[in-house]
Amino acid sequence: MEGRREPADTLGAAARSVCTPALGLHARARSARPRSVCTPALGLHARARSARPRSVCTPALGLHARARSARPRSVCTPALGLHARARSARPRSVCTPALGQHARAAASPRRRRDGGDGGARRSAFRRRDRSYPTPRRRASIVPVVADRSSSTMTQAEKNPLREGMPEERTASPAALVIFGASGDLTRRKLLPAVYNLALSRLLTGGFAVVGVARRPKPDFAQEMREAVGKYSRRPLEEASWSELEKGISYVQGSFDEPETYARLAAELERLDAERGTRKNRVFYLAVAPDQFAPIVRGLRAANLVAPPSHEKDAPFQHVVVEKPFGEDLESARALNRDLLAHLAESQIYRIDHYLGKETVQNLLVLRFGNTIFEPLWSRQHVDHVQITVAEEIGVEGRGKFYEKVGITRDIVQNHALQLLTLVAMEPPSSWDADAVRDEKVKVLRTLRPIEGPDALSSTVRGQYAAGIVRGEKVPGYTEEPDVAKDSMTETYVAMKLHLDSWRWGGVPFYLRAGKRLAKRVAEVVLHFKPLPHGLFKGAPGATEEPNALVMRLQPDEGISLRFAAKIPGSGIAIRGVTMDFRYGAAFGSSTPEAYERLLLDALRGDATLFTRADEVEAQWGFVDPIFEGWRTQNAPIARYAAGTWGPPEADALVQPSEGARGACGERTPPERAWRRP
């Protein structure tokens, strides 16, 4: 086909495209090598690379087939409107051209050399490359613990499903400085996570832990050993622990005294020299939010943090901050201002430990690593979405803290909204921290605000009364220590949310979170639309229960799909069944804890699973008006007995509104109810 060449000055000497402008079509070439050939009248194109043709068109049928080198990769059966691809005998794609669709089988990601969408895509590949160390990179990393073939590797970890998987990502050499090291979080979560990273050989020899807090801790390492023995997901092994212990030290001091930072600086220098931590630091602020600003000020004054450098191998300083990040939009903005006065956004890692959970990350893999789910993931097929974060426990002696917080601040503003953004987001352009977080922020911005009277019609807040949990009588919330008898703090909340977006217009997202509920469970469920026509209506057992895809985060991480199946026999009898995937059973029983993954990412400088400043502000920007609505509308607080699924008032929330129509416009809207997991 003859085409008109683009003016050379637009693309340098190497023309990249060949256009047929009248038809609004183009084909691309690189370095004078034509890559595509157009059949403009049919709106089709085929690509070529070097002199090797890659695609062949059958324009009349609107089809194309691809080839590489001399090996044909695709075979067309035009009469059937199909083509199939082959690569070394492995089929990669199947086309259904009538639908304008084709699906690709997953293979190892191929590196694109063409410009595509340019820098963003290229940098994404570079990042991805860094995540899986090359043999040469791995060789420079000295593992803290011995060989994986040691007894530390459980039978489950030797699961054949893990075979052939790339080596896991290892941390950069660094000192992990924990502010608040005498506290509960350090003991229960952080040191056990560090130990498990070491046990999995994900830490390097150049690693050290420095605890900082007010109380003297002459036996800090010994205390941490006991904590690991008690809270680690895997048993403590002497050999691994003693290696790690050599790099554990403690600096006593108050966060508001400059001497604390001077002592810390001296300790870090010692570790650089003796442990090879290479001036890299991760400062973990396991403290209340009012300590964030004094600490980063102290670090800056002592020159322990500096603006990030883009020089190769320049030392890094990352600051991890714990939740809660503020108590409303104003305080979150103030915290961001305080942190950003001394640090760049790229140095700040705001933790939401839900994002470190395997199933939460798997939600993205399920959506964007498969082809079969995403086409269903929209208003066309989804009737509604339910997000549940339910706990059996009460306030566990933390009444004073809980009175100020409540479940909406404690769970909804962060964890539940994180789940919502991951389930509702558009595909990011790459697996890159900012690309992923950009899409999550967009979801938060499409959330329809719940303001004024909507706080009554779209939410239910509740509080647990005395009841029975696991066969034991438990007191009501207002009978807990340090809780006001007339407390209006919510221990349960249910909400009906709408996303004003193309994908989700008209699909309600129901979200509930509560304490002292019937079961400890966290899950996201896509409820699909009901059948348009009840073909098996009269069949025994036919419930016509719509399909549901359940993504479970706890207690047992996994995914299940509910569908109807025929009961074996001569007639048609139907039963709803589930197809289950369980993380533990498939990949090994001991899934890494969320803190392991997040600590490793902070050590590696990967912020994808941390919350960005604008994201946290958008979360507060959504929940703040709900509190205001409850206040101005005198929203009641519904009581529920401990050990139940919350107040009955919440049931009405999931019913479709008057006049709503079901799938295919039928008059009776589908029945909806909260799932009983």
Ligand SMILES: NC(=O)c1ccc[n+]([C@@H]2O[C@H](COP(=O)([O-])OP(=O)(O)OC[C@H]3O[C@@H](n4cnc5c(N)ncnc54)[C@H](OP(=O)(O)O)[C@@H]3O)[C@@H](O)[C@H]2O)c1
């Ligand atoms: N615990 C959890 O499971 C958990 C879970 C999620 C989030 N978080 C969050 O993590 C943070 C820490 O929680 P936590 O339970 O570990 O708190 P915690 O047990 O109260 O510990 C607070 C720590 O901060 C230190 N500290 C406070 N003020 C200080 C000062 N002026 N100078 C020096 N040290 C000071 C304390 O040291 P001394 O006691 O030696 O004075 C202690 O080590 C909180 O923001 C919490 O919301 C905790």
